[in-house]
Amino acid sequence: MSDTPTMTSQEILPEAFHIVFCVDDRYFRCMGATIASIIEHNPQRHFTFHVLATKVSEHNRQLFEGLRARPGIEACIHLLDPRMFERFEQYTRSSYYSSAIFARLVIPEVLGAFTDRVLYLDADILCVGSIDALADMNLDEDIVAVVPDAKATTERRVAALQLKHGKYFNSGMLYINIPRWQEAGISRQTIDAILQQGERFRFPDQDALNVVLDGRARYIDIRWNYLYGLVGDLEGNRPALDIAPGAATFIHFAGSVKPWGAWCEHDSVKLFEHYHRQSAWSALPLDMEPQNYKEARMHSRFLWARGKRMQSLQWYMRYLGMRRRR
Incomplete structure (x- = not known):
């Protein structure tokens, strides 16, 4: 299923807290900031960071494995066979989704030799506090700990998916009990759900996980996956980050505009x-301009909300040109 990882289970720090990301090369820069934020707020804790990917550039490999130079930090890349995801091509060919969203379904199988507990995080999350309470949480009787999605999203998806227990979680954070997950056959059932019911799923893997884990997931406080959408702030000309002190440990910038x-x-x-x-990727610049036509259009709207009418119109014209060329 995967190439031999760059380190063995025997080399992993036995007391380490394991965190895994599923990213392609484009997201290593963002993941680097996530990792740096976790380390800053948890200086006394040992971590093993894992990456599941189908391909990693040599540059990104070197930067990621360079994390091992820090005391108490280990880093492990697991290369997956891209043929594993060919069955999901219909969901990635004509959308912004990449095969990375399906890689999280094989986390328990790949990491079972390393740990029995692992925290999966999306790479658009920043840590702003201690994770001690999460790491100390007793998961012995649970398959996975999750955080509810936004109220409006929950209401729509519960109705669309006919979820019996009336709950719906965002899969950007999953704290997985690997043995219980495997015993329950969650990955196999989720893959089957995608292949058999995928046409009715708005968010392919997330919807499928919610269907399979309906009534079987443990819901925990929103501080562990605090969803924050920048679009609403920017359309309302509210540039401040509006989060009450202590309300979030992991801030998840899940919308279409990202903080980079x-x-x-x-x-x-x-x-x-x-x-x-x-982070190890600090030499890479942030995105100083919109990178695609969708971002260009949003930038035009945000400028209009700030009263910058001429700049807004200029970016709208650029948006039209970018859209024609795509």
């Missing part, structure tokens, strides 16, 4: 930049 997009001029950019400067 410096062009959005939101305060979250400063937060991301703080951790980015500490």
